Amino acid sequence: MPPKPNPHKIINFIDLGSGPIFERAKKIVTRPHRSKRNVLAIDLEKQAGASPAGMVYLQGDAIQKIREIRETGFRAKVINGDNFFSEHSIGNRNYLQGKPRCNAIIEHPIDPKLLEEIKQILVKNGRLYATTVKWHCLPLAEALKKSGFEVSLRPITEAEAKKSPWTTREYYSMWNRGEFTNFFGREGWTLYRLVAIKRS
Numbered sequence: 001m002p003p004k005p006n007p008h009k010i011i012n013f014i015d016l017g018s019g020p021i022f023e024r025a026k027k028i029v030t031r032p033h034r035s036k037r038n039v040l041a042i043d044l045e046k047q048a049g050a051s052p053a054g055m056v057y058l059q060g061d062a063i064q065k066i067r068e069i070r071e072t073g074f075r076a077k078v079i080n081g082d083n084f085f086s087e088h089s090i091g092n093r094n095y096l097q098g099k100p101r102c103n104a105i106i107e108h109p110i111d112p113k114l115l116e117e118i119k120q121i122l123v124k125n126g127r128l129y130a131t132t133v134k135w136h137c138l139p140l141a142e143a144l145k146k147s148g149f150e151v152s153l154r155p156i157t158e159a160e161a162k163k164s165p166w167t168t169r170e171y172y173s174m175w176n177r178g179e180f181t182n183f184f185g186r187e188g189w190t191l192y193r194l195v196a197i198k199r200s
Contacts, residue, residue, distance in 0.1 A: 017084030020048035023165035149196035
């Protein structure tokens with residue numbers, strides 16, 4: 001039986017691909033709460049602006065940074081990826097554009113090494129969140145289910161999209177204008193919110 005996580009080494013929320021102004025992470029850490037929250041934001045870009053109290057910003061590759069904090073004994077309750085997983089998964093295939101790029105993401109909805117690090121750092125019943133377009137959300141959900149997660153997903157409302165960080169608002173605006181409907185159709189570009197729970 002694995003040891004119980006050290007309560008002094010718990011990260012309440014990790015935001016992957018947070019962006020240099022870490023909108024989502026900032027909302028979490030500044031939200032009124034009964035107890036102190038530890039929030040971590042990770043992105044490749046250099047941090048813009050000071051971190052609020054209770055939040056740490058790490059610049060670098062998500063796999064490497066998660067591994068580093070995991071190896072020091074930290075565990076996480078919640079990991080959020082928003083639109084991060086699709087772009088991270090294709091890595092050195094960034095030269096691809098249009099439909100070939102989308103096809104590569106469908107074939108590789110999440111980097112297997114990143115998924116393994118996420119599984120290891122999450123506590124039991126820890127949650128992974130992602131907001132992404134339907135054509136990516138469906139294969140991502142299947143990959144997570146095969147890895148042992150309990151997965152649910154739903155389309156997000158316009159009101160939710162408007163309250164979301166900049167990247168999510170842009171995705172919502174893009175599909176709502178009908179861009180790229182020549183592949184996947186308008187419905188395929190609908191934004192979905194995915195929740196994956198680690199049960200073991």
